[in-house]
Amino acid sequence: MTALVGLVAGVLVIAGAGSLVLTRSSARHQATQQLVMEAQSLTSGTSTQSLLVLRAVRRVLRLEDARFVRIDALGVVVSTLPPSISPSDLNGSGLLDGETVSGRSGNLVFAAAPVALTSEERVRLHVRGQVAILLTRQAGDLGPSWGYFLLAGGAALVVAALLAWQMSRRMSRPLVEAVEVTERIAAGDLQSRVPVRERDYPEVSSLAGSINAMAQSLADNRDRERHLLLSVSHDLRTPLTSIRGFAEAITDGAIDDTSQAAEVIIAESRRLERLVGDLLDLAKLEARQMSMQVRPTDGIEVVGMAAMGFRPLAERMGLNLEVEVPHDGPDYLVADPDRLAQLLANLIENALTHARSAVSVSLLASDDPRLPLVRRIVVQDDGPGIAKGDLSRVFDRFYQADRGPNRQIGSGLGLAIVAELSTAMGASVRAESPIATTGGSRFIVTLSSWDGSRVARAGGGGQGGEVKGSG
Numbered sequence: 384m385t386a387l388v389g390l391v392a393g394v395l396v397i398a399g400a401g402s403l404v405l406t407r408s409s410a411r412h413q414a415t416q417q418l419v420m421e422a423q424s425l426t427s428g429t430s431t432q433s434l435l436v437l438r439a440v441r442r443v444l445r446l447e448d449a450r451f452v453r454i455d456a457l458g459v460v461v462s463t464l465p466p467s468i469s470p471s472d473l474n475g476s477g478l479l480d481g482e483t484v485s486g487r488s489g490n491l492v493f494a495a496a497p498v499a500l501t502s503e504e505r506v507r508l509h510v511r512g513q514v515a516i517l518l519t520r521q522a523g524d525l526g527p528s529w530g531y532f533l534l535a536g537g538a539a540l541v542v543a544a545l546l547a548w549q550m551s552r553r554m555s556r557p558l559v560e561a562v563e564v565t566e567r568i569a570a571g572d573l574q575s576r577v578p579v580r581e582r583d584y585p586e587v588s589s590l591a592g593s594i595n596a597m598a599q600s601l602a603d604n605r606d607r608e609r610h611l612l613l614s615v616s617h618d619l620r621t622p623l624t625s626i627r628g629f630a631e632a633i634t635d636g637a638i639d640d641t642s643q644a645a646e647v648i649i650a651e652s653r654r655l656e657r658l659v660g661d662l663l664d665l666a667k668l669e670a671r672q673m674s675m676q677v678r679p680t681d682g683i684e685v686v687g688m689a690a691m692g693f694r695p696l697a698e699r700m701g702l703n704l705e706v707e708v709p710h711d712g713p714d715y716l717v718a719d720p721d722r723l724a725q726l727l728a729n730l731i732e733n734a735l736t737h738a739r740s741a742v743s744v745s746l747l748a749s750d751d752p753r754l755p756l757v758r759r760i761v762v763q764d765d766g767p768g769i770a771k772g773d774l775s776r777v778f779d780r781f782y783q784a785d786r787g788p789n790r791q792i793g794s795g796l797g798l799a800i801v802a803e804l805s806t807a808m809g810a811s812v813r814a815e816s817p818i819a820t821t822g823g824s825r826f827i828v829t830l831s832s833w834d835g836s837r838v839a840r841a842g843g844g845g846q847g848g849e850v851k852g853s854g
Contacts, residue, residue, distance in 0.1 A: 411492055414522035418494035419485050422518050425449075426496040448519045452495065454478050455512040465519055467491045478515045493519045557587045561594055568594075573602040619658065622651035662796065675722055675807060679715040679833040682723075682746050682758060683708045689727035690744045693735065702738050704731075707745040714746065715833040716758055718808050726804045729797035730762040730826050737766035737824065756832040761825060768822030769814065777814050778802035801826075 452462035458475035467488040474484045478497045485494040495517045560577055567575040576598060577591035629644040638644045690706040697704040708714075716723070727744070734742040742764045749757035769777060778798045805812040805828060816824040 411487055411490075411522045414520050415485050415487060415492045415494065418492060418518045418520060419483055419496075422494040422496035422516055423483055425516055425518075426498050450517050451498075452515050452517050453512065454515065458512075461512075464517070465491065465493075468493055468519070473515075473517070475513075479513050484515075487522075490521050491519055492522045493517060554584065554587065557583055557591060561590060564594060564598075568598050568601070573598055573605060619655065622655040622658075625651045626655075658796070675719040677717060677719050677808060680718040680720045680723060681713040682716040682718075682760070682830075683714050685716075685718075685720050685723050686727065686744060686746045686760060689724050689731065692728070693731050697735060697742065700735060701740075702735060703741040704735075705741065705743040707743065707747075709746065714758065717831040717833050718810070722804050722808060726801050726828065727760065727762070729801050730828075733797050734762050734764035734766075734824070734826075738764035739766055741765050756834055758830050758832050760828040760830070762828075763818065763823065763825045765819070765821070765823045768817035769824050771816075774814050774816060778812070801828075 450462075452460055452464065452473070454473075454475040455461050456479075458479050460470040460473050460475050464470065464473070468491070469488075472486055472488060472493070473495050474482075477484050478495060481497050483494065483496045485492070487493070495515045498514045498516060500514060557577070557580075564575045564577045576595045579588055579591045579595070583591070626648050629638070629648050632638045633641050633644055686708055687706060690704060694704055731742065731744060742762070745759075745761045745763075747759045747761060749759065751757070778801065801812055808830070810828055810830045812826060812828045814824065814826050816822070818825050
């Protein structure tokens, strides 16, 4: 508020002083011009034929600011002048030549015009040089203008102070509220929000909205972290409980078939190892520390090998695993082959978890003719399907959509890793469900095809540049 009032005061002083200076200069100029005209009028025509006429005019008009001055033959003023005017100001040489002289000295402006004398008047008056009439006038004295200026400036400052007070209140109150809310958020109260009012300035409203969005994001992250900890604790406790139970039973001799108990311990250990590995992969992806070699990758080979690795598991589960890939040669994709295989493994494992009888894996061309260099990897199952309300969350960590009874062979992080790997390779993934009247789900990974020119530049299946995965 003080700064605003000071700014207004400074502007008023500068503008007012400038205006007064210009007014003063203009008044002096106008007064000088007027004196020149009056002097020339008094010294021209028949009125200048006799000094007696001029003296009579002076007595009649009582021109207190008019006087006669004499200039000798050398151009020196020999008459008494007003105190503020020196003989050099009148330019006696110019008056001898018949010129009208004007000027100013401080607030006093003057004009002198030569008088045309007859030869008889020069002899009678003993004038060898020139006689001129000198008019003077006080001009440029601001007088009461300063008082008016101070009065107007004071009124303007009062108005500025009132406006500044109103504006400062309107601006400072939401800022104080924002500071208080941020302090509460920093203290852990993530439910605090900054009030947003319609009459607030747009910038203040934008700040309040940003703080509220930040608080909501922090609250959501805290809820996700809590859910993650609960889910990790549950998924870690289950295999650990089995391992501990069977190990104690073996130690106590309560199990006759120790080989079967050992197999359970090994299976649960692998499950635990898989969960820890998935958590580490997610952490690396989010920290952008997972190394990737994006290069021309034969999609036919990667899809075929990934599906082949799950055929024994599918047979043990009584499921039919079908693979559909082109048969007209290699189809190069922009991907890291190892990470693409990991992505497919997670999708196939998820499909086997929920399928009733069949799972299919396909490498297809784009379904959009405008995108000929796009390829789709489709993993489909005939399970119960995913509710529409769950489709947007299937790639969240540990989120378990209600898809009926399943075999629980995964870690619960597979789809989250799929989403992170897709983003890191510049691909995309989406889920569709249901795909039939009986349910079913379809996961589609969309990748770019590595065209022939890029393959040639890369030297066929040469190594591409190393990039870091992003979360």
